[in-house]
Amino acid sequence: MLYPLKFQPILKDKIWGGKKLKKLFNKAAETDKLGESWELSGYENDESVVTNGFLAGNNLAELIEIYMDELVGDKVYNQYGLSFPLLFKLIDANENLSIQVHPGDEVAAERHNSYGKTEMWYVVDADPDGKLIIGFTKDCTRDEYLDALDNDKVEDLLQHVPVKKGDVFFIPAGLVHAIGKGVVVAEIQQSSDITYRIYDFKRVDEQGNERELHTEQALDVIDFTASLHPKTNYQPELNQITPLVTCEYFTTNMIRFDQPLTRNYGNLDSFIVYMCVEGHFVIESNDVKTIVNKGDTVLIPACIDEVGLIPHELTTLLEVYV
Secondary structure (H helix, E strand, C coil), X not given: CCCCEEECCEEEEEEEEECHHHHHHCCCCCXXXXXXXXXXXXXXXXXXXXXXXXXXXXXXXXXXXXXXXXXXXXXXXXXXXXXXXXXXXXXXXXXXXCEEECCCHHHHHHXXXXXXXCEEEEEEEECCCCEEXXXXXXXXXXXXXXHHHHCCCHHXXXXXXXXXXXXXXXXXXXXXXXXXCCEEEEEEEECCCCCEEEECCCCECCCCCECCCCHHXXXXXXXXXXXXXXXXXXXXCCCEXXXXXXXXXXXXXXXXXXXXXXXXXXXXXXXXXXXEEECCEEEEECXXXXXXXXXXXXXXXXXXXXXXXXXXXXXXEEEEXX
């Protein structure tokens, strides 16, 4: 019988990475440049491996092949087959990330034989001056954008948004964006790694080379309209389910709780993923108890209709399904 599954994080050093994923979540970093922890991934050559129970050692692709709709749900299996549709990350921006944009499904399929990349961010931690870049401050033309790019003024066109812990942002394909220095986010996204880098602050590597930009590819996918209200407004209620983001690719809720809760998923027909961003708790399902600590990500198979959530302290988790 399937049970809540935990996975080995896939750690990725980045030139802009830092120490916060180790400090905040006890990730086993070997360097001070840990930029991303891929918490749950079915992405090719980066498939997550189970660490708990009798399925330990199996990767996500193998599990879908064996358990199919039992693991992911009928509707998900019918749509995505053996592909796991979402990718879950923790990201530490010790330096500003490049300004970038992602293609939607149509362009990504045509150019890269890939899904597009719509995503969302939950701010886990931020320095007092932490910021994100999210979209344009006003409607912009292609020519205005290219002129600003040529004159190193593209930042002047973009919206710099101060952030704090708990802020939520929805980033559909086509929205220009960047994570600023000192910000840590939990990222939930389509299973895609297609990024068009449009500006990188003229940074150079150890050999003195600037990183490649994707100006022409990006032009076809950028949404040049103003992004007037980039932040998702929500009011968390203790021991209640708080909706954050709903789109065609995923639904994300926040559960902030200090009392036991029961979640019934009998009518959902989807896997569920928990990202624990604060506190720790126990999942009880079919007489199996699974301990979840801050920074853990857990996959609840679609065949599990009901779980009990038992907090050991005030706990915040992101609940995600298709």
